[in-house]
Amino acid sequence: MIQFVNVTKTYGELKALDNVSFEIVAGEMVFLVGLSGAGKSTILRLLYREEKPTSGQVFVSNVDVSRLPNNQTPLLRRRMGVVFQDFKLLPSKTCFENIAYPLFAIGMDHMDIKKKVNVALKVVGLTNKTNDFPKALSGGEQQRIGIARAIVQGPALLVADEPTGNLDPATSMEIFQLLERINQRGTTVLVATHNQQMVDQMRKRVIGINQGRITSDVKIGTYIPQL
Amino acid sequence: MDLPTRKIRMAYRMFYETFQDIWRGGWSNAVAISILTSVLAIFGFVLQVSFGLNLIGQKLSDQMEFSVYLSNDTDPKNIAFKIGKIPYVKRVEVIDRDVAWYEFKKNFTVSEDFQNPLPNTVHVRVSKPEYLKPAIHLVKKTEGVIDINYAPGVLGFINKFKTLLQIVGTIITLLLAFVTIVITSNTIQLVIHSRQNEIEVLRLMGVEDWYIKGPLILQGIFYAVISATLAIVPLHILQSFLWETAQNLIGSVLPTGLPKYYSENIFQIYFILLMVGIIVSGTGCFWSAKKYLKI
Numbered sequence: 407m408i409q410f411v412n413v414t415k416t417y418g419e420l421k422a423l424d425n426v427s428f429e430i431v432a433g434e435m436v437f438l439v440g441l442s443g444a445g446k447s448t449i450l451r452l453l454y455r456e457e458k459p460t461s462g463q464v465f466v467s468n469v470d471v472s473r474l475p476n477n478q479t480p481l482l483r484r485r486m487g488v489v490f491q492d493f494k495l496l497p498s499k500t501c502f503e504n505i506a507y508p509l510f511a512i513g514m515d516h517m518d519i520k521k522k523v524n525v526a527l528k529v530v531g532l533t534n535k536t537n538d539f540p541k542a543l544s545g546g547e548q549q550r551i552g553i554a555r556a557i558v559q560g561p562a563l564l565v566a567d568e569p570t571g572n573l574d575p576a577t578s579m580e581i582f583q584l585l586e587r588i589n590q591r592g593t594t595v596l597v598a599t600h601n602q603q604m605v606d607q608m609r610k611r612v613i614g615i616n617q618g619r620i621t622s623d624v625k626i627g628t629y630i631p632q633l
Numbered sequence: 634m635d636l637p638t639r640k641i642r643m644a645y646r647m648f649y650e651t652f653q654d655i656w657r658g659g660w661s662n663a664v665a666i667s668i669l670t671s672v673l674a675i676f677g678f679v680l681q682v683s684f685g686l687n688l689i690g691q692k693l694s695d696q697m698e699f700s701v702y703l704s705n706d707t708d709p710k711n712i713a714f715k716i717g718k719i720p721y722v723k724r725v726e727v728i729d730r731d732v733a734w735y736e737f738k739k740n741f742t743v744s745e746d747f748q749n750p751l752p753n754t755v756h757v758r759v760s761k762p763e764y765l766k767p768a769i770h771l772v773k774k775t776e777g778v779i780d781i782n783y784a785p786g787v788l789g790f791i792n793k794f795k796t797l798l799q800i801v802g803t804i805i806t807l808l809l810a811f812v813t814i815v816i817t818s819n820t821i822q823l824v825i826h827s828r829q830n831e832i833e834v835l836r837l838m839g840v841e842d843w844y845i846k847g848p849l850i851l852q853g854i855f856y857a858v859i860s861a862t863l864a865i866v867p868l869h870i871l872q873s874f875l876w877e878t879a880q881n882l883i884g885s886v887l888p889t890g891l892p893k894y895y896s897e898n899i900f901q902i903y904f905i906l907l908m909v910g911i912i913v914s915g916t917g918c919f920w921s922a923k924k925y926l927k928i
Contacts, residue, residue, distance in 0.1 A: 454837070483839030494834045498657045510646050511840040513639035555838070 407432040407594045413462030415448055422448045424618040435589040437605050438598040440615040446598035450567045454488050455479050487556030491568035493548045495540040502536045505555045526554040546577035566597045651851040668820045669860035673906045676813040677868045680902050683802045697762050699783040701755040707777035709753040719771045721764035728754040814913050821853050821917035832925040846922045853918035857910030865903045
């Protein structure tokens, strides 16, 4: 599903990633852990092509995204669900409209959109929030709407960049459990986080990263703080 | 889902998104529209003055007419016939005093028992401006002529500076056009800037660039259309007032006054404001959105 092959990313003098290589197969749930500035977000940004690697290759479903033409990027992102730390919901649109927007934009029939959105809302447990605006929701609810938007098109891959960064521990646990349920339905899930407690409880594969380098890759791992 | 249906649906949704965003934008729309309206109104005013000056300038350079006032005991058609035979005279037109009085009473309130003070008049047009003075000199000698109206002094003065006025008018118009473009462009950029987070979200969601830019460009065009339409209202009201003022100041020294400045001119100005607004707003939205789309 995902392959990083000798990927290096530099910003001027700063080396954000240094010769990183790893592979994630379809159906896995993987945590990418490390301190702030370790390179976790850079890896995710390379995946959804917000950045391009300075060297090396990034494959998603056997497609080299680092060489993808610019006009193919929207298609890549529609085939991949992305969840952000700051939720990134459209404040002037209702929850329904936020989730449905990518489907509106590809000209899908309204009845089909309604079915898919209702399924996504059911998965995240917010069927009663269809007509609410984001500002009326709690942080946890907003993130669940963000997850609903990410899964509405049934992507094979879901990436989450610090999805619980702005949430309390109890809500964070709910979010991680939701991501686990999505993974159990067959979606590959990659979560970048520095939430040690959650990682330890989930008992999934853990890839550790520090100063742009992979430091550990354990099948059933725990969060190992890097000094 | 067949392609044409999908394309039509996407186009419809793009327009729907535009108007939904405008509706939900609330007072921020009023701010943008008021700024654009003010700028376009000022530019439109300068255009109006510039067009008017050009028209007056043209009238002045075409000054080949004078009016001849006749005594009441003469036959105006006979006098007109005699004047028509003078060399250089291209055309003569008789204005009966009763007809002139009727036209006068249409514009001014006059007591019913007030006697008609206007004389019979002959409007004379020469074939070239340089024939004006020789023709006047000959007409003055014609029996029955009591006075001739032309204003060599004032017209001569104005004529000297006609070219300068036209150049100054053109420079001011161009400067104002530049300022209008800059302010409109900046206003639109601020509107787009306020939505940069939204543009980023849509980009990350995998929405195609044209579907992101489309509603923004349409919104800019909408602002331009509303602003140009609002700006033309005070200009239309001002038009009559300005032309009457010009008529009083300058037109009175011309035998036939200033030419009528018809309503078509206001449509011409409206069209210019509309085009400037649409082009600048639409282009501004396109380039600003492109910046945040990080292509």
